Amino acid sequence: MVLNCRHVWDRISDYIDGTLDPAVRADVEKHLAHCEICSAVLDSTRNVIVLMADDRVFELPVDFSKRLHARLDQVLATERPDPV
Amino acid sequence: MTAPQVRAEAQQEREAALIAAILAGEREKFHDLIRPYERQVYLTSLSLVKDEAEAEDVAQEAILRAYRKLAGFRGDAKFSTWLIAITLNEARTRLREEKRAALDSLDNQIENEGDYTPAVLTDWREVPSDALERKEICALIQQAIAALPDTFREVVILRDMEELSVRETAQALGISLSLVKVRLHRARLLLQKQLAPQLKIELKSKKKGGMLRRLPWF
Ligand SMILES: [Zn+2]
Numbered sequence: 394m395v396l397n398c399r400h401v402w403d404r405i406s407d408y409i410d411g412t413l414d415p416a417v418r419a420d421v422e423k424h425l426a427h428c429e430i431c432s433a434v435l436d437s438t439r440n441v442i443v444l445m446a447d448d449r450v451f452e453l454p455v456d457f458s459k460r461l462h463a464r465l466d467q468v469l470a471t472e473r474p475d476p477v
Numbered sequence: 478m479t480a481p482q483v484r485a486e487a488q489q490e491r492e493a494a495l496i497a498a499i500l501a502g503e504r505e506k507f508h509d510l511i512r513p514y515e516r517q518v519y520l521t522s523l524s525l526v527k528d529e530a531e532a533e534d535v536a537q538e539a540i541l542r543a544y545r546k547l548a549g550f551r552g553d554a555k556f557s558t559w560l561i562a563i564t565l566n567e568a569r570t571r572l573r574e575e576k577r578a579a580l581d582s583l584d585n586q587i588e589n590e591g592d593y594t595p596a597v598l599t600d601w602r603e604v605p606s607d608a609l610e611r612k613e614i615c616a617l618i619q620q621a622i623a624a625l626p627d628t629f630r631e632v633v634i635l636r637d638m639e640e641l642s643v644r645e646t647a648q649a650l651g652i653s654l655s656l657v658k659v660r661l662h663r664a665r666l667l668l669q670k671q672l673a674p675q676l677k678i679e680l681k682s683k684k685k686g687g688m689l690r691r692l693p694w695f
Contacts, residue, residue, distance in 0.1 A: 402593075402594065402595055402666070403662075405595070405662070405665070405666070406658070406661055406662035406665050406666075407658065407662070409665075410643070412643075412658075429599055430597050430599060433597070433598050433599060433601040434595045434596075434597065434598075434669065436601065436603065437595075437596070437598060437601050437669055437673040438595065438665055438666070438668075438669040438673075440603050440604055440673075441665070441668050441669050441672050441673065442637050442665065443606065444604060444606065444608075444609065444614075444618060444672075444676075445618060445622070445633070445637050445638055445668070446637055446638055446640060447606055447609050448516070449609040449610070449615060450609060450615050450618050450619065450638075451520060451523065451615075451619065451638070453515070453516055453519055454519075454529055454530075454533055457515065457519065457533060457536075458512075458515055460533070460537070461511075461515065461536070461537055461540065462508055464537055464541070465507065465508060465511075465540070465541070465544070468541055468544065469504045469505055469507060469508075469544070472544075472545070473502075473504065474499065474500060474504075474544060474545055474546070474547040474548050475545050475546060475548060475549075476548060477548040477549060
């Protein structure tokens with residue numbers, strides 16, 4: 394099947410995750426091979442996903458862990474887990 | 478079995494042993510059980526509660542709840558998935574208390590009506606991860622994620638930031654696999670549309686400053 398750009402955009406997320414079925418994947422790849430626009434959409438979407446996954450985007454608040462474990466200490470010292 | 482599967486299994490066994498010990502009275506081992514997931518719990522909380530201090534508070538409450546309800550963990554899902562589901566619950570309860578729940582119905586409308594078209598950039602250039610050393614770049618990404626409808630943000634944070642599988646994301650949120658995929662697709666396109674042009678401009682403006690010119694990726 395010959396895909397147009399819109400078809401390819403609609404499948405971009407599944408393409409990135411590798412969840413398209415092989416025939417559709419081959420059609421998408423055929424389109425990408427000659428379409429600069431869709432190639433740029435694919436690469437930039439991938440790029441955004443890589444950047445988002447980076448721990449530097451959202452850092453834990455300073456001393457988050459320290460405050461958490463201090464609070465836990467109080468609770469662990471005085472409470473046992475609920476019975477089932 | 479592949480190496481990641483072996484690692485995952487070893488981790489699950491280690492956690493099962495810790496949980497058994499905690500329930501048998503070695504309560505201080507809960508510190509060790511929770512340590513690998515602090516960041517995940519915080520990010521999950523931040524996916525719904527957008528204020529940092531409140532997200533921290535919700536994360537703490539969720540972890541305390543996980544401690545109190547630990548005997549109820551059955552081991553049919555991963556401990557991390559169970560913990561994330563508790564965190565989402567805690568965050569939703571908080572939002573409801575604050576009567577912000579009305580926003581949910583608005584979100585559902587946005588979800589079904591939007592036009593999910595990516596930004597078309599023929600002269601797009603890859604943004605290297607090193608760019609995240611710059612606070613302006615991180616801020617652009619944070620703002621774009623914050624601007625997503627809640628239902629999209631939850632999915633994209635669990636899947637693309639915490640790197641859960643589609644199945645685990647579905648389990649944690651209590652929604653179907655296909656709904657996870659649809660929301661993920663739309664969220665990714667919205668982020669691409671918003672961020673690809675902005676990041677390009679931001680990188681270009683800095684490049685002229687000269688300081689980054691010497692770095693190998695330019
Ligand atoms: Zn195309």
